[in-house]
Amino acid sequence: MKSYLDEKLRSMTVSVDLRRNIINAAEKKQDSRPRIFTGRGAALAAAFCLMAMTTMTVFAAVVPGVNNMVYSFSPELAEKLYPVNALDEDKGIKVSVLYAANDSHYAAVYFSVQDTEMLGRVDERLDLMDSYQIDGPFASGIQRISYDKDTQTAYFLMEGSGAEELSGKMNSFRIRSIMCNKRRFELYDTNIDLNEIYNKEAEKQSLEDFVYTGGGSAEFAPIGQDVLEPDVLNISLGEEVDFVTITNMGFVDGYFHIQTKWSPSFDNHGQLKLLASESLPGSVNGERAEADSFNQSFRTKEDEALCGKDIFAKHIEYIYNISTPEELKNYELWAELVEDGVQIKGSWKVDFRLEDSESILIEDSLEHAEGLEVTELGFYITGYKGDKENCSFGLTLKDGTVLDILEYNSITRSRGEQDGVFSGVFETPIRLDQVSSVILDGEKVYQAEQ
Amino acid sequence: MQENGTAVAAGTEAHKESKLDLGEMIDKYGNEILRMCYLYLHDQQLAEDAVQETYLKVYRNWGGYRGEALEKTWITRIAINTCISMRRKGWFREILSAGQLEQEIPVQDKYGDDTVIRSIYQLKPGLREVVIMFYYQQMKTREIADCLNISESLVSVRLNRARKRLGVMLEGWYFE
Numbered sequence: 001m002k003s004y005l006d007e008k009l010r011s012m013t014v015s016v017d018l019r020r021n022i023i024n025a026a027e028k029k030q031d032s033r034p035r036i037f038t039g040r041g042a043a044l045a046a047a048f049c050l051m052a053m054t055t056m057t058v059f060a061a062v063v064p065g066v067n068n069m070v071y072s073f074s075p076e077l078a079e080k081l082y083p084v085n086a087l088d089e090d091k092g093i094k095v096s097v098l099y100a101a102n103d104s105h106y107a108a109v110y111f112s113v114q115d116t117e118m119l120g121r122v123d124e125r126l127d128l129m130d131s132y133q134i135d136g137p138f139a140s141g142i143q144r145i146s147y148d149k150d151t152q153t154a155y156f157l158m159e160g161s162g163a164e165e166l167s168g169k170m171n172s173f174r175i176r177s178i179m180c181n182k183r184r185f186e187l188y189d190t191n192i193d194l195n196e197i198y199n200k201e202a203e204k205q206s207l208e209d210f211v212y213t214g215g216g217s218a219e220f221a222p223i224g225q226d227v228l229e230p231d232v233l234n235i236s237l238g239e240e241v242d243f244v245t246i247t248n249m250g251f252v253d254g255y256f257h258i259q260t261k262w263s264p265s266f267d268n269h270g271q272l273k274l275l276a277s278e279s280l281p282g283s284v285n286g287e288r289a290e291a292d293s294f295n296q297s298f299r300t301k302e303d304e305a306l307c308g309k310d311i312f313a314k315h316i317e318y319i320y321n322i323s324t325p326e327e328l329k330n331y332e333l334w335a336e337l338v339e340d341g342v343q344i345k346g347s348w349k350v351d352f353r354l355e356d357s358e359s360i361l362i363e364d365s366l367e368h369a370e371g372l373e374v375t376e377l378g379f380y381i382t383g384y385k386g387d388k389e390n391c392s393f394g395l396t397l398k399d400g401t402v403l404d405i406l407e408y409n410s411i412t413r414s415r416g417e418q419d420g421v422f423s424g425v426f427e428t429p430i431r432l433d434q435v436s437s438v439i440l441d442g443e444k445v446y447q448a449e450q
Numbered sequence: 451m452q453e454n455g456t457a458v459a460a461g462t463e464a465h466k467e468s469k470l471d472l473g474e475m476i477d478k479y480g481n482e483i484l485r486m487c488y489l490y491l492h493d494q495q496l497a498e499d500a501v502q503e504t505y506l507k508v509y510r511n512w513g514g515y516r517g518e519a520l521e522k523t524w525i526t527r528i529a530i531n532t533c534i535s536m537r538r539k540g541w542f543r544e545i546l547s548a549g550q551l552e553q554e555i556p557v558q559d560k561y562g563d564d565t566v567i568r569s570i571y572q573l574k575p576g577l578r579e580v581v582i583m584f585y586y587q588q589m590k591t592r593e594i595a596d597c598l599n600i601s602e603s604l605v606s607v608r609l610n611r612a613r614k615r616l617g618v619m620l621e622g623w624y625f626e
Contacts, residue, residue, distance in 0.1 A: 001566075001585040005485065008567065012488060014480035014501065022502050023472055026509045104574065164574055164615055361576055363600045370601055382604070 090346040092117035103357035103375035109158040126154040127179040136171030167356040181341035202250025203229040215296035220321040256322040264313040270337030292321040378425040394439040470512040490533040492571035504529040527597040569619040577612040
């Protein structure tokens, strides 16, 4: 490679002027070279871009996939030929990409959804209804992270694994529908007398008789428990609750079961909890013991017939670690439920590129590690020799603010170790130009230039 | 100081009799250092600034150089750190400010097909310098580790990552 590069750059030599300027500068003479960028370099860069433009313009415009290639040598040119559309608005709902970066370990995109008409259609439980799609090399999950009621804006985080090749590549993010104004029933006492109405002759059926759609397990019972015969009872969970009913209740194989039937919806869901009665010893200060439980979801033939696009009917059976009627007497049935809201269909498409995150690389003065990289998104320690459970990492900002990992949630959302790299992802991206110093295990390992 | 840049070095007893001939140092390593800075910064003007800065540091610190490393390795270390420092100080942001593409100055591409040069430049800092020092300056991993003050194993890790990245970038050039 050296001879190839020397051949390519053979015309690049230290000129007589440069040589003289260096020597003169060493002597601190007046005619030393000004160390600022001059027009010559700009002309060269501009000329290269112009030359590229005349040959690539039509091609790039016709073939959008070429955009990423053009971006690789001229981001400015790529922007001119195929501008990034970082916001889109439809039906008075605006989607905006606020920040997108990749530090090769982790990638994050923050975006917002706002009701620009202030009609209350974007709330703190806004649901993207799994209608979104990401085209491009960036694969991620999405979670809602906050809500501003003054501007009716919900904020989301799209995050995934980072990689060097992701930087600069175009990604498109599309949303087809959103759901707002979901109705939430906060934890409430159903006032159902379990001992009075549970089915004392409950029959069971094998879960294999139905379409199993998921569920959990618990230490007290394996997954795949038999379920109650469906739809034997029809017990309401409250006057205003018309989307779910109790359809059977009884003991199966030594555990107490409550079966529910959910009418077709996009995402009605909830929990049924057995909380110890207030009169029980130990139930003080409002803290009640809760029976261990898990649930299993399945569809009967009737449920299957009612399912459609984005509409699902189901049964959910809750199984509790309560084995006798005497034990059951000590518990009350409480519920917390969420009912579908208003669906708004539309078309929102935003394009974004993951910017290469700035980073601070620290390899000197590290007593407990080989290397430390601090990016806008997190910190990554290679060859860490300290106590990982008690790793102390902190940043001091130029305004005096101290961010310390020991206050776990104050700085990081998650920590982990992979391939020998111990890392933490910041709660929100950090501007590295605001970092004054970095502290690892009590030692200052980096101090920004003043 | 004489016209050709000979200077009497200040410094330790070990270098009492050692004089820095700056002109000779420039003649000996200047072109290579300039090209190396260009590979890192991808701008000739900046590269020339970096070379000047490097040699000024060489001149100022000559007294402290005790010959532990080869002369070329020592100067390379100063040059790479100068380039890294320039990049971090945001000199690039000044260069990439608006208006450059508005200039209508037709010119030939001086270096022909510079795909390889560009690909090196596109490597993330951290990878870029190890590639330049290993492949262009033909330094050993031990020397690179000394230059950058990192472990040899980290140098190897970065070289591997850089090779993979270059392999992807250089596969199927658009001119083909």
